[in-house]
Amino acid sequence: MMILLQLFVSFLKIGLFSFGGGYAMLPLIQDEIVRLHGWVTQANFVDIIAIAQITPGPIAVNSATFVGYHVAGVPGAVIATFAVVSGPLVLAAIVVRLADRFSSSYLVQGALTGLRPALLALIAYSAISIARTSFTGVVTVLVGVGAFALLIFTRVHPLIILGATALIGGLFLGG
């Protein structure tokens, strides 16, 4: 029972702080589930991100379902998934009611402006901390840099790049 409450609070917090969508929220998720509660290892956390990339659904929701199940079975998965979306939905309902007043408020615009450098910092931190886990030798660094170059300089679809790195891993990174 206690664990379900902890899951609920953690993922409620993650949901309420996940501005900017996607990767900026990874350090928040990591902070809660790896550092604070130790529900999964750092390597498993990266695996969850990888799984989230190749399956439908937002990363925050995917990690909630995954970690929830991992920690407390199906009830955990349900509670964590519900928690991560419920906070934002309440806020969204309020914001829509205030509609025009909200989006034209200079204070709201100020908050969003202040958020920008924070999101950039969080994404940079994600990349660094996940690189520490993922880059375990020369081969992994080379593959990672190659994937990065393809993403930046070409229009190759990210799913193809994920598939290629999976293949390289299976062939060359065993043992």
Add this chain to the structure above:
Amino acid sequence: MNRRLSLFLRFLRLGFFTIGGGYAMVPLIEREVVDDSHWLTREDYYKTILLTQSVPGPIAVNTAFVVGRQIAGLSGGLVSASGVVLPSFAIILVIAINFASFHNVPVVEAVFRGIRTAVVALIAAAGVRLARERIELFTFVLAAAGLAAILFLNVSPFLLVLAFIAAGISRAYIRQRRSGGTSSRDTGNPADGNPADGQSEPEDGAP
């Protein structure tokens, strides 16, 4: 009732296609609720999208909720949000249930070692794209300071987000006071006499 069922089914179908981040969903939802079903006008739809982007949380879920609510009230919002979450919930649950057993297979572990490198690349590329969009020097300086605070001072990422939001609000408030605006702190008092525009970008030159 019928409309709610229809909303649920449409968003359930959309829920299978949310690979690659919430923004990819915006045109897909638009086609469903504007072009196919004529539930919303295009203008209303885009007003809604702009609003949901200033709220935290997964974009796909927030958008489904707000759009569903506009079309069929609170219950419409709830069925739409459930519909869009359900596919990813089910798929991840199946993976999570089997994760422990197949993760111990050496080949699977090797495959994940490969994929983990791509995860770094994806995140770094997203950072570069974001940095390209926001090229003001001051933003970079602040971002670097924030990064240093997390890396070297062990500042919690939650605290960082709160601090930057507070700084942004304070700055906007002080500017408003200085520019001789009314002393009203009412958030309903728009800084630019341009309410209901929705297009509101922050004042120019803002970091």
